[in-house]
Amino acid sequence: MSKPSGRTLYDKIWQSHTVDILPTGQTQLFIGLHLIHEITTAPAFDMLREKALQVAFPERTFATVDHVVPTDIRTRPFLDEQAEELTQALEKNVRQFDIEFFGLGSDRQGIVHVIGPQLGLTQPGMTLACGDSHTSTHGAFGTLAFGIGTSQVRDVLATQTLAMDKLKVRRISVNGKLSAGVYAKDVILTIIRRLGVGGGKGYAYEYGGAVVDRMNMEERMTVCNMSIEGGALAGYVNPDTTTFEYLQGRRFVPKGADFDRAVAYWKSIASDADARYDDVADIDGPQIEPTVTWGINPGQAVGISEKLPRPEELPDPEGAKRAYEHMGWQPGAPILGTPIDVAFIGSCTNSRLSDLRAAAKIARGRKVDPKVRALVVPGSTEVKALAEREGLNQIFTDAGFEWRSAGCSMCLGMNPDKLKGREICASSSNRNFIGRQGSPGGRTILMSPAMVAAAALNGKIVDVREYA
Amino acid sequence: MANVNSDTKITVVSGTALPLRGNDIDTDRIIPARYLKEITFARMGEYPFFDERFDADGKPRPHLFNDPKHKGAAILLVNKNFGCGSSREHAPQALLRFGIRAIVGESFAAIFAGNCLMLGVPTVTVPASEIDKLMQMVEHDPQINFTLDLQAKRLFSGGEVAVAFDVPESARKALMEGYWDSTAVLRANLDKVKSVAASLPYMAGFKP
Ligand code: SF4
Numbered sequence: 001m002s003k004p005s006g007r008t009l010y011d012k013i014w015q016s017h018t019v020d021i022l023p024t025g026q027t028q029l030f031i032g033l034h035l036i037h038e039i040t041t042a043p044a045f046d047m048l049r050e051k052a053l054q055v056a057f058p059e060r061t062f063a064t065v066d067h068v069v070p071t072d073i074r075t076r077p078f079l080d081e082q083a084e085e086l087t088q089a090l091e092k093n094v095r096q097f098d099i100e101f102f103g104l105g106s107d108r109q110g111i112v113h114v115i116g117p118q119l120g121l122t123q124p125g126m127t128l129a130c131g132d133s134h135t136s137t138h139g140a141f142g143t144l145a146f147g148i149g150t151s152q153v154r155d156v157l158a159t160q161t162l163a164m165d166k167l168k169v170r171r172i173s174v175n176g177k178l179s180a181g182v183y184a185k186d187v188i189l190t191i192i193r194r195l196g197v198g199g200g201k202g203y204a205y206e207y208g209g210a211v212v213d214r215m216n217m218e219e220r221m222t223v224c225n226m227s228i229e230g231g232a233l234a235g236y237v238n239p240d241t242t243t244f245e246y247l248q249g250r251r252f253v254p255k256g257a258d259f260d261r262a263v264a265y266w267k268s269i270a271s272d273a274d275a276r277y278d279d280v281a282d283i284d285g286p287q288i289e290p291t292v293t294w295g296i297n298p299g300q301a302v303g304i305s306e307k308l309p310r311p312e313e314l315p316d317p318e319g320a321k322r323a324y325e326h327m328g329w330q331p332g333a334p335i336l337g338t339p340i341d342v343a344f345i346g347s348c349t350n351s352r353l354s355d356l357r358a359a360a361k362i363a364r365g366r367k368v369d370p371k372v373r374a375l376v377v378p379g380s381t382e383v384k385a386l387a388e389r390e391g392l393n394q395i396f397t398d399a400g401f402e403w404r405s406a407g408c409s410m411c412l413g414m415n416p417d418k419l420k421g422r423e424i425c426a427s428s429s430n431r432n433f434i435g436r437q438g439s440p441g442g443r444t445i446l447m448s449p450a451m452v453a454a455a456a457l458n459g460k461i462v463d464v465r466e467y468a
Numbered sequence: 469m470a471n472v473n474s475d476t477k478i479t480v481v482s483g484t485a486l487p488l489r490g491n492d493i494d495t496d497r498i499i500p501a502r503y504l505k506e507i508t509f510a511r512m513g514e515y516p517f518f519d520e521r522f523d524a525d526g527k528p529r530p531h532l533f534n535d536p537k538h539k540g541a542a543i544l545l546v547n548k549n550f551g552c553g554s555s556r557e558h559a560p561q562a563l564l565r566f567g568i569r570a571i572v573g574e575s576f577a578a579i580f581a582g583n584c585l586m587l588g589v590p591t592v593t594v595p596a597s598e599i600d601k602l603m604q605m606v607e608h609d610p611q612i613n614f615t616l617d618l619q620a621k622r623l624f625s626g627g628e629v630a631v632a633f634d635v636p637e638s639a640r641k642a643l644m645e646g647y648w649d650s651t652a653v654l655r656a657n658l659d660k661v662k663s664v665a666a667s668l669p670y671m672a673g674f675k676p
Contacts, residue, residue: 019664020657024641028654030664032671040556042507051651056658057665068505082505089507123670133555133579149557149583150509151650159654161661165638197492198549198575231549233578258674265669297492297552316548319491412501412554433496433553440500440519 006272009238010169010204013144013269017127019161026163032126034061034156036099037112038068038090039414040131044154045093055097057160062121063094064102066111067414071377071404074104083415097157110380110406113137113348117221118382120250124239124266129156134348134430136227139236140220141243142270144204146234167233168202168278173209176285181465183358184219185350185428185448187211189291189301191223191283192230196315197299200232203279206271207237211285217246218352225349226430229298238270290464293432293446294335295323300432301446304463308333326434327443328422336461338445340426342419343374343456344437345401347411347429350449351379355428356387359453360395362467368400369459375417376401377409401456413438426455476646478588481570481616483542486532487603493546494553495580499562501554512558513565533566537610545603546573547596551580560584570616572623572633574599585639588648590618592633602631618644 019028041063048055055061068083078084087104094101102108108115113134116122124142129135131153138145152162172195174187192199205227212220220237227235237243244263247253254262289303300323302308310331311320324331329338345351345359356378368374376396378384384406387393393403410417411429418438419425425437425444432444445461454464503515521531528534544563550573551559560583563571570590581591594602605612605625615624616633618640623631642648654661665671 016668017664019660022638022647022653023645024638024647026638026642028657028661030661030668032668039504043509046508047651053651053655056661080505082507085507086505126670131555133553135555147555147579149555149560149579149586151557151586152582155651155654158651159658159661160665161654161657163642163650163654165636197552198577201549201575201578228579229553231552231577254674257676261669261676262674265674297494316491318489322490412496414501414505431494431496431553433494435500435519436496438501440524 004274004276006274006276008169008206008271008275008277009142009236009269010144010167010206013125013127014166022163024163026165028161029127029164030161031129031156032060033121033128034160035112035116035128035130036061036063036153037132038065038086040150041093041153042086042089044150044157045097047154048157053158055099055157058098060160061099061157062102063090063099064109064112064115065090065104067408067412069104069407070416071407071409074405080416107381107385110382111348111351111408113225114352114379114383117141117217118250118380120247120253123247123253124243125269129162133228134225136232136235137221137225137348139224139227139234140217142236142239142266144234144236147228167204169206170200170203170279170281171206171208171277172281172283174207174211174283174285175209176211178211178285178288181290181450182288183448183450184215184222186288186291188223188226189293189298189446190288192226192299193291193301194283195230195281197229197297198231200227200230203232205230205232205235206277207235212237213240216354217242218354221352222349226298229430239266290448290451292335292451292461294327294329295320296326296432296434298430298432298446302335304336306335308335336463338461339424339459340372340445340455340461341423342425343368343372343452344410344425344427344429345449345452346375346377346379346409348379349430350428351377351383353383353386355449356383356392359449360392362450362453362464363399363401363457364395366399366457368456371459372456374401374456375404375410377404378406380406399457410437412436426452426461428452476649478590478643479618481542481590482613483569484538484540484611485543485545485602485606485614486538486541487545487606488532489547489603491548492552493550495551495556495559496553498551498559499556504556504558509558509561509565512562516562516566540567542567542569543614543616544568544571545599545606546571547599548574550576552577555579557583560587560589564589572599572602572616585642585648586650588643590616590635590639590643592616592635594631594633598631
């Protein structure tokens with residue numbers, strides 16, 4: 001067999017977006033789409049004003065508010081003065097620099113990584129940047145999407161480019177078929193557990209294999225979303241008919257003959273069949289169980305039927321000890337049956353319509369354990385409307401879940417939805433870091449939305465397959 | 469915002485060190501999310517590791533960043549995958565404004581290292597065994613003065629120790645030649661940027 005010599009999607013997009021090689025040896029990369037929100041951008045706009053710079057391509061930047069917005073009472077001004085101040089700063093900046101804004105009150109507002117795809121802004125073959133680490137979500141479309149910091153936001157605003165070093169590409173094939181009750185979230189938690197939270201350093205992850213091929217776009221987004229939790233700056237899936245069908249008819253997607261030309265282009269940027277990868281990893285789909293985290297990073301995860309691992313069995317025993325110290329659990333104990341105080345269904349990982357449907361299927365006709373505070377937070381105002389149209393809100397509220405408006409909510413402690421004290425939260429979000437959900441002593445167990453719903457009903461961690 | 473580092477060309481960082489043990493220290497720990505609600509970076513220097521340094525009543529707890537022995541340290545020593553998680557530039561801003569001018573570790577998360585570079589803070593890597601030796605040295609004698617030399621790619625201490633470190637060549641050049649504050653360099657190419665934009669079919673909505 002001859003040596004593979006084809007190019008990956010990563011190689012192709014990198015090449016077509018290269019502006020120049022800088023004196024440092026870095027590549028100046030054109031950024032096709034820039035998404036911004038109220039956090040991480042105010043100082044960037046201040047820097048522009050200080051240097052008297054304009055936004056180079058204002059029509060390629062889109063803004064929304066998600067992180068600090070309350071998900072219950074949304075009257076202005078917000079009770080939280082800082083949240084109000086940040087929101088006003090963004091409102092002022094988008095006006096001054098002529099940037100399209102999906103603000104509070106717009107039916108397009110929502111978590112930045114939910115609305116980009118939903119509006120058809122995110123498209124295959126593009127480069128995309130956003131001042132948020134979960135920008136990797138957009139890779140589900142065959143987009144090269146990077147999370148960046150505030151100074152880089154300034155650079156994208158001022159030049160529509162970034163100075164970057166090229167990554168290597170690791171192909172991750174998830175083979176076979178998933179069993180019932182196993183979701184995209186379990187797939188990505190398994191990948192991170194296997195390859196490590198730092199395992200993706202220096203890589204972009206290309207996800208493929210029969211399991212990923214069969215996934216719908218929302219499931220692919222869940223997988224790509226957490227690439228960064230595996231240390232990979234970007235993750236992507238090659239675009240295919242599933243991608244094109246999802247995009248057709250969305251607001252910012254070309255129509256008619258333009259759409260046909262777009263599809264031809266999108267097909268051309270997929271990885272070649274004989275693409276050369278820097279590394280490969282294979283994951284056995286049928287072996288994946290409903291997976292939950294037990295520690296303080298997303299790689300500290302176990303299958304639901306497993307016992308909590310002994311620190312000595314793990315690559316980082318010291319880190320595991322610290323995790324046990326925070327969680328207050330013992331190695332060797334089962335994770336099944338762990339009591340919870342809070343259940344959170346939401347975040348850019350799992351707050352789309354299919355996630356809410358999966359959770360509603362479990363919750364229908366049942367009741368949340370009275371000890372549990374349970375929240376469902378749709379990822380966007382549009383997801384909320386679609387869910388209400390099919391009556392999902394009714395299923396949730398009948399069961400005792402609170403039904404909220406779109407935002408980041410309890411994914412992070414920047415808005416009124418927070419854990420208190422040592423509460424344990426079953427969460428469909430992406431980070432179980434200490435303090436992440438707003439209480440320094442709070443504890444987070446990551447899992448799929450269906451698993452969160454099942455935990456809410458039982459007041460403890462259960463195996464969702466018993467409901468399947 | 470004014471840049472805290474006044475020199476644009478950075479070749480050498482000198483000072484005492486702070487040995488912070490632990491792998492996978494995430495940016496939520498470095499700076500809790502509630503401080504991201506501040507509209508500027510101005511006060512970030514007060515907050516690094518806030519929830520570990522202070523109890524619920526604001527009373528200081530034993531923590532390296534509170535330890536008078538390490539006051540004024542300019543070089544942070546860390547282990548693996550430091551700065552993972554959220555892309556918040558507030559994390560390196562907090563460390564820089566606290567006084568940290570360079571970070572030496574086993575490895576760094578990608579976005580964090582990129583953010584540090586944008587602020588002129590070198591993040592350089594040495595093998596695990598070396599970082600452990602360095603940490604032990606500093607734990608034994610917090611007053612040891614180090615010089616991180618990007619030209620020599622070595623960390624010197626009092627002439628006795630010279631640890632070779634790795635740093636991406638592009639970052640080394642950017643720091644030494646003053647290109648780390650990248651806006652001007654990128655802007656110089658605006659004409660080329662426009663021609664690349666024009667070559668991408670999606671920029672014109674795939675119109676023929
Ligand atoms: S939902 Fe959570 S992870 Fe996603 S953008 Fe919001 S805060 Fe970040």
